[in-house]
Amino acid sequence: MESFLKEQRGGESVLDLSPRSTVGGGVEDVYCEDRASEDQLVTPWAVSVSSGYNLLRDPHHNKGLAFTEKERDAHYLRGLLPPAVLSQELQEKKLMQNIRQYELPLHKYMAMMELEERNERLFYKLLIDNVEELLPVVYTPTVGEACQKYGSIFRRPQGLYISLKEKGKILEVLRNWPERSIQVIVVTDGERILGLGDLGTQGMGIPVGKLALYTALGGVRPSTCLPITIDVGTNNEQLLNDEFYIGLKQRRATGKEYYDLLEEFMTAVKQNYGEKVLIQFEDFANHNAFELLAKYGTTHLVFNDDIQGTASVVLAGLVASLKLLGGSLSDHTFLFLGAGEAGTGIAELIALEISKQNKAPLEETRKKIWLVDSKGLIVSTRKESLQHFKKPWAHEHEPCKTLLEAVKAIKPTVLIGTSGVGKQFTKDVVEAMAAHNEKPLIMALSNPTSQAECTAEEAYTWTQGRAIFASGSPFDPVEFDGKHFVPGQANNAYIFPGFGFGLVISGAIRVHDDMLLAASEALAGQVTQEHYDKGMIYPPFTNIRKISAHIAANVAAKAYDLGLATRLPRPADLVKYAESCMFTPNYRSYR
Numbered sequence: 005m006e007s008f009l010k011e012q013r014g015g016e017s018v019l020d021l022s023p024r025s026t027v028g029g030g031v032e033d034v035y036c037e038d039r040a041s042e043d044q045l046v047t048p049w050a051v052s053v054s055s056g057y058n059l060l061r062d063p064h065h066n067k068g069l070a071f072t073e074k075e076r077d078a079h080y081l082r083g084l085l086p087p088a089v090l091s092q093e094l095q096e097k098k099l100m101q102n103i104r105q106y107e108l109p110l111h112k113y114m115a116m117m118e119l120e121e122r123n124e125r126l127f128y129k130l131l132i133d134n135v136e137e138l139l140p141v142v143y144t145p146t147v148g149e150a151c152q153k154y155g156s157i158f159r160r161p162q163g164l165y166i167s168l169k170e171k172g173k174i175l176e177v178l179r180n181w182p183e184r185s186i187q188v189i190v191v192t193d194g195e196r197i198l199g200l201g202d203l204g205t206q207g208m209g210i211p212v213g214k215l216a217l218y219t220a221l222g223g224v225r226p227s228t229c230l231p232i233t234i235d236v237g238t239n240n241e242q243l244l245n246d247e248f249y250i251g252l253k254q255r256r257a258t259g260k261e262y263y264d265l266l267e268e269f270m271t272a273v274k275q276n277y278g279e280k281v282l283i284q285f286e287d288f289a290n291h292n293a294f295e296l297l298a299k300y301g302t303t304h305l306v307f308n309d310d311i312q313g314t315a316s317v318v319l320a321g322l323v324a325s326l327k328l329l330g331g332s333l334s335d336h337t338f339l340f341l342g343a344g345e346a347g348t349g350i351a352e353l354i355a356l357e358i359s360k361q362n363k364a365p366l367e368e369t370r371k372k373i374w375l376v377d378s379k380g381l382i383v384s385t386r387k388e389s390l391q392h393f394k395k396p397w398a399h400e401h402e403p404c405k406t407l408l409e410a411v412k413a414i415k416p417t418v419l420i421g422t423s424g425v426g427k428q429f430t431k432d433v434v435e436a437m438a439a440h441n442e443k444p445l446i447m448a449l450s451n452p453t454s455q456a457e458c459t460a461e462e463a464y465t466w467t468q469g470r471a472i473f474a475s476g477s478p479f480d481p482v483e484f485d486g487k488h489f490v491p492g493q494a495n496n497a498y499i500f501p502g503f504g505f506g507l508v509i510s511g512a513i514r515v516h517d518d519m520l521l522a523a524s525e526a527l528a529g530q531v532t533q534e535h536y537d538k539g540m541i542y543p544p545f546t547n548i549r550k551i552s553a554h555i556a557a558n559v560a561a562k563a564y565d566l567g568l569a570t571r572l573p574r575p576a577d578l579v580k581y582a583e584s585c586m587f588t589p590n591y592r593s594y595r
């Protein structure tokens with residue numbers, strides 16, 4: 005009753021331990037090169053044969069009604085499916101119709117997650133072909149609500165949960181995961197989920213969502229992606245008092261206990277997957293994020309999306325906006341509301357770019373960048389009491405208690421919100437920006453939509469249509485005074501999928517700041533005159549795979565230039581190479 009499921013393109017069976025191939029050259033090199041060595045393959049699970057009923061239950065191979073007559077015969081599927089044979093396109097059409105019938109975004113999210121668990125290729129086909137429509141469903145803002153309710157929508161594990169209970173056993177836990185060739189891990193400890201705060205183990209929705217984008221937007225193969233949530237407890241009282249909470253019911257471990265667990269995790273990852281696995285830190289609280297990045301940045305391939313990914317996407321938007329504003333970056337004055345990971349990360353990357361452009365010392369270029377935190381403008385008289393990541397931004401100035409005071413005193417040309425607190429760009433603040441700028445550039449980056457510093461409509465209305473606006477969560481186009489405005493979505497989703505893919509295809513072993521600049525440059529280069537004419541400073545997500553290929557190529561090129569790439573020889577045309585390595589979700593035929 006067993007059949008060996010053969011795939012025509014790669015010719016390998018499900019039994020084959022080698023990763024499956026997709027279209028195009030190069031894929032095998034990249035993925036085979038990075039295979040875990042045989043002695044690392046001691047795992048508690050057995051290789052199983054997919055056929056018949058099990059095949060329909062295997063999301064990696066299931067095609068549902070798209071199994072052909074021949075496949076139904078060959079793989080013991082007769083009678084297990086109704087007689088109709090549908091094409092993947094028709095299945096896609098049907099599912100899109102179903103999803104559009106749900107009114108609540110959370111129901112659409114659940115339908116998509118259910119599809120991913122049932123038929124992975126169809127899930128990715130839907131997401132890739134309908135990216136503008138489905139991105140807000142599987143990602144920001146809906147993923148925020150999904151995390152808040154993750155306990156009640158949890159069905160099956162979509163990633164690994166590593167809690168304090170697993171201390172001392174993390175390597176074994178990693179080996180429980182059914183895939184062994186892992187290229188990208190997104191890990192959170194759930195302490196700062198978007199702008200929603202501490203959601204404990206329910207933060208798992210974030211690594212799951214980010215990795216879905218790694219595949220759909222960046223082309224990383226789904227089997228090589230691993231979502232992980234580290235559970236050291238939660239300080240969220242509501243969750244601690246919820247009898248159905250799915251995480252550890254204790255207050256967060258801190259200090260040595262926390263860092264020891266993280267150390268064991270980082271060591272186990274490298275031991276199990278080698279040094280070329282990318283570890284993306286996501287939604288850690290400020291007090292750990294900077295330290296973890298600094299600590300592991302020299303020993304592991306690590307990337308903090310909230311510090312570095314957000315910085316890279318914002319820099320790209322700023323560079324692109326110069327086409328509309330004129331001048332160069334150093335002609336501008338920047339004011340941030342929020343001096344955490346995103347705020348200081350963006351500030352530092354802007355300063356770095358200007359210092360490279362103008363061959364000026366970083367300390368000088370930082371001086372045109374100002375940050376406001378919960379206590380007001382960060383100034384030198386506060387230096388002693390500041391956290392280390394805020395200190396470089398403590399310039400000489402009179403104290404300003406509020407954002408409005410700071411806008412009036414500093415007269416920024418660019419206002420960027422990264423505070424995680426909604427509605428802080430009030431009418432007064434935005435009007436003050438419009439009073440001294442012909443075209444004020446306003447970025448309301450906090451997520452999800454409820455935490456945005458202002459809406460697109462507010463930004464356009466309060467500036468009489470003069471603002472250039474971008475936000476972290478998506479906003480619909482706005483009609484104002486007979487004009488059509490398309491707000492940009494300055495979300496790190498533009499960057500991390502292509503950025504990570506560039507690291508993977510070059511076999512990079514470390515992340516370098518110059519790679520972030522390279523990614524920004526590639527993204528800004530994809531904004532065309534047609535976009536500028538609509539006031540856009542980011543290209544639409546519809547072309548994201550092409551954009552990601554350019555970002556990946558630029559990042560890989562930088563990895564080679566810096567001597568950080570291990571995949572040799574260097575491909576001659578990195579854009580073509582990146583495109584040829586991308587996962588495509590079309591069904592394969594099974595012999």
Ligand SMILES: O=C([O-])CC(=O)C(=O)O
Nearest residue numbers: 144198287310451495496
């Ligand atoms: O997830 C997003 O939409 C962007 C992000 O990293 C965050 O807000 O933490």
Ligand SMILES: [Mg+2]
Nearest residue numbers: 286287309310
């Ligand atoms: Mg994040």
